[in-house]
Amino acid sequence: MTQYHSNFTRLTNATAIILAKKLGLVDADANLSCKEIGDGNLNYVFHITDTATNNGIIIKQAVPYAKVLGESWPLTLKRAAIEANALIHFRSYCPEFVPQVYYSDEQLAITVMEDLSHLKIVRSGLIAGDSFPLLSQHIGEYVAKTSFYTSDYHLEPSAKKEVARQFTNPELCKITEVFIFTDPFFEELPGDFEVELTDAAKRIWHDQDVILEVAKLKQSFETEQEALLHGDLHTGSIFASETETKVIDPEFAFYGPVGFDLGQYTANLLFQAVSRNGAGKEEIFTQLDEFWRSFEKTYSELWNTHNKSPFRHVTGYLPYLLTKFKRDAFGFAGCELIRRTIGLSHVADLNVMEDKETKIAAKTATLKLGALLIKKREELDVPAVIEWIKQQTLTSSSPL
């Protein structure tokens, strides 16, 4: 488990500064400060700043094994190369939403990239009540561009297969397969939730319709190579301000179903929708609506202008795909809602709620909504989901 690459050396603040100077990314004479700002579980993140100009860079280094969700889990350093390559691919299709990579070293598992410290992690921002008025429009564009440009509709199918091979990512996909698609759906497998949620959890485990649909969704995740996905597109993987949005951390990148990125982002907005009240809740409904409008609009534009498939003009093909993406996304969103509530990895959006009764009501709602999205993904649409949440708020004994 602790076998390091022969050439692997862990960076320190001092050697990170030496590397930055060696690469010519900072002035050789500059007075630099360096701070390790990662959580140390999967990666070390060094933030180097020129104390005179305040300009900075980020040096990220993966560690060869990792504590994931409380368990020790072996992970090769290859994920650093996958992340750096994914950032480069995604940035080639939408530079406005992806940080620049200045340098990467596969042996040392190092990626040197643009400093985004003027932006905020979206999850923390949303919890704090910050407003990101362009966020969902941007993420809709981002998913549309990355998923269209890496698909068989833009890349020559033979070329796509080579890119897909390059992004084979079994270890990180396994984390998703276990923690999103398996453990939360079986009573006997690991989970973590408040005792008050036991009945709601049992309703999911014993609902054979939910379990069958999760089996199908897991199969889709494991088999459908539609596009190069981010693979972990929750609000903790996005930096933003009122005007700017950057998607980071694509170490889970792989060729998978487009609905997965769409669904992860949707679910993480839904945690906010469930946990907020009044105008704050309406703001998230607007974000949800804008996200889906922006995705469908951008994807359709790209389809009509950049599609190289001989089938691009066939009536009904684009609507068929958009419907499939939505259906898959709602199902994946349902899995994410459930696994973040009764699985091993929770979200702060729900866990920071101080009133216990309100928190349990919110979590019960995410479980119900999760099951609904999984089972009814075919017929549901965004307005229906928003309406469902509104109804829950009205009928619930405690405010959601």
Next chain:
Amino acid sequence: MTQYHSNFTRLTNATAIILAKKLGLVDADANLSCKEIGDGNLNYVFHITDTATNNGIIIKQAVPYAKVLGESWPLTLKRAAIEANALIHFRSYCPEFVPQVYYSDEQLAITVMEDLSHLKIVRSGLIAGDSFPLLSQHIGEYVAKTSFYTSDYHLEPSAKKEVARQFTNPELCKITEVFIFTDPFFEELPGDFEVELTDAAKRIWHDQDVILEVAKLKQSFETEQEALLHGDLHTGSIFASETETKVIDPEFAFYGPVGFDLGQYTANLLFQAVSRNGAGKEEIFTQLDEFWRSFEKTYSELWNTHNKSPFRHVTGYLPYLLTKFKRDAFGFAGCELIRRTIGLSHVADLNVMEDKETKIAAKTATLKLGALLIKKREELDVPAVIEWIKQQTLTSSSPL
């Protein structure tokens, strides 16, 4: 196009014999004969026989470029390694239906394998009226075993992804994408058919429902990595006798939708069903029925006894998959029926028919059946397809 590998040397009868002796696969003192029996388009095939014992071996060598379907098409020699590796994989799961590989050399694009000259190529046998009473039962078992054992239900999903990466096969997949899923469905793209079929061809090109469904089937072929497929499972890729069946030539092997192998075999039986009369026709109906029964029975047994997925016991999961495989297979079979009739590559089953009027009637029927299978693949089953063919025979002006 004619750039050879630096170490590539084309075998001759003489050097093939030297290789066989060097490998110790034949007696050093044996009196050997060698005959090149390939068609020279994609591969050379040397059949070496010990003239005293009549024991033989086959040496197959891929050529670095190929005449495919009348066009010059560059193909790397890597396909020889893919074929040898696929034979080894498939044989590990069902040795009874796959020839043994004795030796392979990636640089020389050589595979040395079991001599099957005591068996007959099934397509020629069926055309000649030979009986292969166990053929379809065997092929049903073969597809069930190879598709189950290479899927996420038997392999650990991470391990499956590594095998899938190894079998990335863009060049050979492209041949399928162009010649099966694209060219035959657009009037302006290359095709080859009798002038009498023009109206029937136009009906397909102008049927937007057919074209939309073919777009979906092509997408499935390009994206769904369900299992390691043979990729070219027509009756010309099968050697058989009354008791024995061997599947050869998996150079198109790749991870794709299970329905593709099922559909190719089904379609190639259907060419026989359409072109035969009386008892011969009934014999093919029996083969069709046995094929699907055997596949579903074997796949279900493997599911119940060898499935490692935590979802294996979920009610409805196996029926869902079997229904999906059938639906996909019927769609792919429809594409094969059409492309072998109006595309560049035909089948002898139809082309050998001597009476012009009968041949045109048979080809018109394969086009109609192809469109029906593509459009109605959801609701059709084997008995309904058999019934449709019987009705055609009754209502047609000329015997089919």
